[in-house]
Amino acid sequence: MGTALIYDEEMTKYKLLWVDPACKIEVPERLTVSHEALVKNGLADRCISIPVREATDAEILLAHSEEYLEAVKKTPHMSLEDLKEFTLQYGDVYFHPNIYHCAKLAAGAALQLVDGVMTGKVRNGMALVRPPGHHSMRSAANGFCVFNNVAIAARYAKQKYGVKRVLIVDWDVHHGQGVQYSFEDDPSVLYFSWHRYEHQQFWPQLRESDYDSVGKEKGAGFNINVPWNKVGMENSDYLSVFCHLLLPVAYEFCPDLVLVCAGFDSAIGDPEGEMCASPDIFAHLTHLLMNLAGGKLCAVLEGGYNLTSLAQSVCQTVQTLLGDPVPRPAKLSGPCKSALESLQCVRSAHRQYWSCLRHAADLPTSDISTKRLKLTEEGENAEKKEEGEQSTQDQVWPEPPERMAPPVRCALVLPDDVACPHGCRRFSCSDDLDPLVVSKLRESFLKDSDDSDSLTALSSLISLTEKMEENEICSGLALVRDVTVAMACVIQHLATALSNRLLVVCVGDCEVPSPIGEDGRTLVVQIGSQETNDQKSKYYIPVCLKEGCRDTSGFIQAVFGLVLPLGYEYDPSLVLLVRMPGSGVCDSVWQQLTVLLQGFAQGHTLVLMQEDEKACVGPTASSLLWDPAPPLGQLQAPLPEDVEGVERLRQKLQAEWKLLQTTAAPEAGGGDEH
Ligand code: Q6P
Ligand code: ZN
Numbered sequence: 001m002g003t004a005l006i007y008d009e010e011m012t013k014y015k016l017l018w019v020d021p022a023c024k025i026e027v028p029e030r031l032t033v034s035h036e037a038l039v040k041n042g043l044a045d046r047c048i049s050i051p052v053r054e055a056t057d058a059e060i061l062l063a064h065s066e067e068y069l070e071a072v073k074k075t076p077h078m079s080l081e082d083l084k085e086f087t088l089q090y091g092d093v094y095f096h097p098n099i100y101h102c103a104k105l106a107a108g109a110a111l112q113l114v115d116g117v118m119t120g121k122v123r124n125g126m127a128l129v130r131p132p133g134h135h136s137m138r139s140a141a142n143g144f145c146v147f148n149n150v151a152i153a154a155r156y157a158k159q160k161y162g163v164k165r166v167l168i169v170d171w172d173v174h175h176g177q178g179v180q181y182s183f184e185d186d187p188s189v190l191y192f193s194w195h196r197y198e199h200q201q202f203w204p205q206l207r208e209s210d211y212d213s214v215g216k217e218k219g220a221g222f223n224i225n226v227p228w229n230k231v232g233m234e235n236s237d238y239l240s241v242f243c244h245l246l247l248p249v250a251y252e253f254c255p256d257l258v259l260v261c262a263g264f265d266s267a268i269g270d271p272e273g274e275m276c277a278s279p280d281i282f283a284h285l286t287h288l289l290m291n292l293a294g295g296k297l298c299a300v301l302e303g304g305y306n307l308t309s310l311a312q313s314v315c316q317t318v319q320t321l322l323g324d325p326v327p328r329p330a331k332l333s334g335p336c337k338s339a340l341e342s343l344q345c346v347r348s349a350h351r352q353y354w355s356c357l358r359h360a361a362d363l364p365t366s367d368i369s370t371k372r373l374k375l376t377e378e379g380e381n382a383e384k385k386e387e388g389e390q391s392t393q394d395q396v397w398p399e400p401p402e403r404m405a406p407p408v409r410c411a412l413v414l415p416d417d418v419a420c421p422h423g424c425r426r427f428s429c430s431d432d433l434d435p436l437v438v439s440k441l442r443e444s445f446l447k448d449s450d451d452s453d454s455l456t457a458l459s460s461l462i463s464l465t466e467k468m469e470e471n472e473i474c475s476g477l478a479l480v481r482d483v484t485v486a487m488a489c490v491i492q493h494l495a496t497a498l499s500n501r502l503l504v505v506c507v508g509d510c511e512v513p514s515p516i517g518e519d520g521r522t523l524v525v526q527i528g529s530q531e532t533n534d535q536k537s538k539y540y541i542p543v544c545l546k547e548g549c550r551d552t553s554g555f556i557q558a559v560f561g562l563v564l565p566l567g568y569e570y571d572p573s574l575v576l577l578v579r580m581p582g583s584g585v586c587d588s589v590w591q592q593l594t595v596l597l598q599g600f601a602q603g604h605t606l607v608l609m610q611e612d613e614k615a616c617v618g619p620t621a622s623s624l625l626w627d628p629a630p631p632l633g634q635l636q637a638p639l640p641e642d643v644e645g646v647e648r649l650r651q652k653l654q655a656e657w658k659l660l661q662t663t664a665a666p667e668a669g670g671g672d673e674h
Contacts, residue, residue, distance in 0.1 A: 003321045004116045004125025005047035006109045007035050011130045014096035018084060023094045025271060025305040026144045031130050034301070037311035043318050050116050050125070055107035055152065062155035063148045063182055068139040072146060075100050090141040091204065103131050103146035110153040110259075113298045118161045118257070123628065124290065124297040124321045126262065128314070132302040134176030134261045135204070143174065143204065150259050150300050151182040154189050157257050164188060167255035167292065169246065170195075171238075171285060172263020172302040173273035175209040175225065179261065185219040190253050192246055194238075194266070196273055197227030199372040210372065211345040214353065221353025224249065226346050229368060230338040231274035235281045235329055236568075236659060237339035238266075242288055243565045244662045245346060248356035251556055254634040255293045260286075263302030264313035269395045270306045279312035280327050280400040286320040287599045291592060295628025297321070312400055323626040324403050325474055325603030332568055334658025336673060341368050341664040355637035356557055359647045361663045403602075406474045410624040411467070413460045413478035415453075418614055421621040427467075427476065429460040437462060437493070444492065445485050454481050461486060461606075462493050468574060468604045469500075475598065475624040477607040479617060486608050487578050488513040494574065495521055503572035503600060505563060507549055507593070508583025512540065523570045525563055527555065528580070538656050541566065543649060545642045549585035553635045554642035559593060561646055565659035572601045581610045587619050591629035594620060 012028035038044040060069055075086060076097045083095045106129035116122045133150055135143030150168060157163040168183075170176045170193035183189040196202045197209055215223035226241055264282070265273040290297055299317060304310035320326060335343070345368060347360035411427035412420055420426040441458050457480050467473040480486040487504070491513060494500045502522045506512065509528035518537055525541045529548030543562060545554045567575075575597050579590070598605050607620055623629055637643075654660040 001120070001123035002048045003046070003318065004050045004113055004122040005038065005044060005318065006050050006052055006113055006125065006127040007031070008052040008105060008109070010052075011102045011105055014098040014102050014130075016094050017080060017096060018094075020094060022092045023144065028130070029307055030304060030310060031128055033307045033311045034128055034314040037315050038318060041315050041319070043315060043322065046322055047125070047318065048116075048122050050112050050122075052105045053108040053112055054101075054104035055111055055147070059111060059152060059156060060104070060107060060147055062159070063138065063151040065139045072100050072103070072141070092143045093141045093145065095141075099131060099146060105129070106131055106133065107147045107149045107152050110149040110298070110300045111156050113300070114153050114157050114257070117296045117298055118157060118163070123295050126299040126301070126314075126318050126321060128301050132263070133178070133300070134170060134172060134263070134302050135174070135178050137178045137181055142178065144303075145178065148178045148182060150261050151179050153259055153298065153300070154183070158188065163256045165190070165253060165255045167250055167253060167258045168192065168261060169258065169289060170261035170263070170302070171266055172261050173266035173270065173275060174263065174303060175204065175206065176261050176302070177204060177206055177209065180208070180213070180223055180225075183219065184223060185216045187218050187222050190222045190224070190250070190255065192224040193261075194226035194228060194241060196231065196275070197229055198231075199229050199368070199375045201375060211342065211349050214349055221350060224346060224350060226342055228275075228339070229342060229371075230336070233275045233277060233336070233339060234331070234333065235277050236332045237335045238277050238281055239284065239329070239332070239568055240335040240339065240565065240659055240661070241343055242285065243560050243568075243659070244343060247288060248557065248560045249350070249354050250289075250292055251560070251632060252354055252356050252635045254631055256296070258289055258293050258297045260289065260297065260299040261302045262299040262317060264304030264310045267304070267306075267309045267313045268397050269309035270304065272303065272305055276395075278330050278397055278400070279309055280316050280330060282313045283316040283320045283326045284329055284599055286317050287326050288596070290320070291595050291629045292631070294631055316400060319403055324405050326599050327401050327403055328571055328600070328602055329568060332571065332659070335661060337664050340661055341366070344663045347662060355553070356635070358637070359643050364664050404471060406471050408473040410475045410477070410621060411464060411473045412476065412617070412621065413457060413464060413480075414617070415479060415611065418479060418617060421618050423625050424621050427460060427464055427473075429456055429463050433459055433463045441489065445489050457481065458486065458489050461490060465490060465494065465574065465606060468606065471602075474603050475605045477609070477617065477620055477624060479609055479611055479614065481611050483578055483580060483608045483610045484511055487576065490576055490606070490608075491522055500574065501570065501572045502574050502576060503567055503570055504576045504578065505593070505597060506578045506580065507585050507590070508580025509548070510578065510580045523566065523572070525566060527558055528583075541649075541653065544645060546639050547584070549583045549589070551639060551642065552586065552589050552632055553638035554646075555585065555589055556592075556632070556635065557638050557643065558646050559596065561650055562660070564596065566657055567597070567600045569657050569659040573604070575601050575605045577605055577607045579607065579609045579613065579616070581613065587616065588630045588632055590616070591619055591623040592632065594623035595626065595629050598624070598626070
């Protein structure tokens with residue numbers, strides 16, 4: 001199952017025909033540079049190209065009024081003067097004789113993408129379209145948008161395919177108020193948007209873009225707004241909102257389809273957004289959403305006005321949809337104070353609707369909405385920002401690193417009687433393993449016994465980690481006689497090389513070899529049920545759940561609330577995922593974890609399992625090959641004691657691990673100023 005790319009040059013064939021400073025950034029080159037970059041990087045060729053089509057009237061009417069459609073229909077025949085005048089009734093948008101045609105193609109492209117994904121022709125895909133859609137309303141064009149491509153697509157998916165729940169993630173830097181209005185009272189569509197807000201000073205300056213617009217009536221809780229009240233947000237700010245808000249809610253919601261309003265004006269260099277997140281962050285955002293809805297993800301282009309940043313971001317997104325290993329995230333600090341304030345406000349506003357947020361803290365004491373009121377009162381007196389102050393547009397940033405898919409995707413160390421799953425390589429110890437290493441293995445782990453099978457397995461394991469370090473193999477799986485011994489063996493071996501940073505995720509109760517990680521070269525996170533003696537170091541983090549790994553909700557909460565943020569902040573060069581016998585974790589949860597962890601260390605994940613868990617080799621290998629993990633179903637509330645336990649742990653650790661923060665402490669320690 002592949003990745004669809006939908007693009008048609010026709011959508012470059014309209015432009016601004018008069019002078020309007022607000023609209024001059026929305027140029028045809030936005031599409032051409034994006035597409036050319038995909039071609040140049042060999043990504044377009046790897047996608048399945050699906051043709052565009054015009055959306056029909058009936059389809060457009062899924063999100064728009066007849067009056068509006070009829071009005072837009074007249075624009076191809078208007079004179080320049082008439083077009084100008086027609087444009088005047090709307091905000092920040094322009095019309096052109098060919099824009100109606102393009103708008104039908106843009107909406108149609110989104111529908112073609114939904115068809116491709118829903119029929120199983122492709123797994124996921126991206127549509128490169130103009131005009132964008134998320135600002136357009138039932139009866140109004142707005143913000144460069146004519147028809148609401150994604151809103152139409154969501155309704156279409158529900159109608160044509162009986163999709164029950166749709167998640168719309170709007171990572172564009174502007175608020176897609178059109179999408180919000182479309183689904184405000186609809187609990188079947190969960191709309192998430194983050195956007196530059198600056199206490200309502202930033203376009204479109206709407207009161208209802210704030211965190212307290214949570215949806216209406218039956219739809220209460222199904223509209224999530226994250227206002228950015230400062231510019232300059234960075235990768236850590238975005239990731240922290242994903243880990244502590246969007247992902248837990250999205251997994252609880254359990255969509256059948258994910259639509260992304262994929263605007264890239266939220267990346268560095270954009271003149272509108274003025275944010276500082278690097279283009280490769282979109283690889284992570286995409287990766288983190290790719291296992292919802294069984295992988296059914298449709299990304300539809302919205303904004304993005306710095307052509308360099310836009311093209312890089314589009315490539316990062318598509319390359320991730322194609323399943324290439326995700327780059328190590330650049331420069332992760334902690335979230336900034338303003339981002340934490342926003343996060344705290346949204347979590348607090350939504351805690352009555354989502355059980356994963358039930359423990360969220362109250363609004364910050366420095367209530368940020370007071371600031372909005374104050375600024376609104378100041379109103380017109382507010383100082384205008386200096387024109388021509390173009391600091392962020394002159395930003396330079398390094399080109400995202402080339403993402404090399406190793407020649408071997410997944411290699412397995414298996415006993416002879418276990419078949420190697422399709423698409424994987426059976427791995428056995430090559431002769432080039434240093435004999436010194438072998439004798440050391442024998443000494444340390446086999447107590448000089450003559451267990452030659454075990455020695456072979458351990459040697460293979462070590463040699464596998466070496467091939468992973470050399471980027472010849474991406475991920476690995478070993479079925480071993482004793483996972484505890486194998487784990488100790490890998491930890492010890494990797495500690496010999498200075499450049500290594502090993503993240504060990506232990507599923508189930510296990511004995512972690514001590515001393516662990518005083519030097520920070522190994523971080524161990526263990527999820528089990530044993531009340532563990534206190535955490536011994538910053539780098540050994542035992543998470544205790546009442547039912548251990550049996551309770552899906554509790555486990556998932558620990559994954560998003562602890563494991564992912566810790567992993568991001570630690571930035572390992574290799575991930576070791578250990579499955580203890582009798583952990584009780586079910587296959588689908590295990591697969592989700594396996595896939596999610598591949599967001600670290602360029603996908604270098606090594607899984608250890610005990611010999612008698614043969615049945616799990618298939619599902620694990622499939623996740624190491626990036627097959628979409630099966631959905632977990634709508635999640636129930638986690639056990640109260642687990643919620644509390646995880647929360648307490650997060651509180652305790654957040655002084656040392658900044659990405660665990662979810663609140664802005666009024667005094668010291670509450671996040672850095674960017
Ligand atoms: C922003 C209009 C321009 C003010 C100039 C889906 C994509 C978008 C549109 C933004 C319109 N204000 N300083 O539309 O959200 O990027
Ligand atoms: Zn935008």
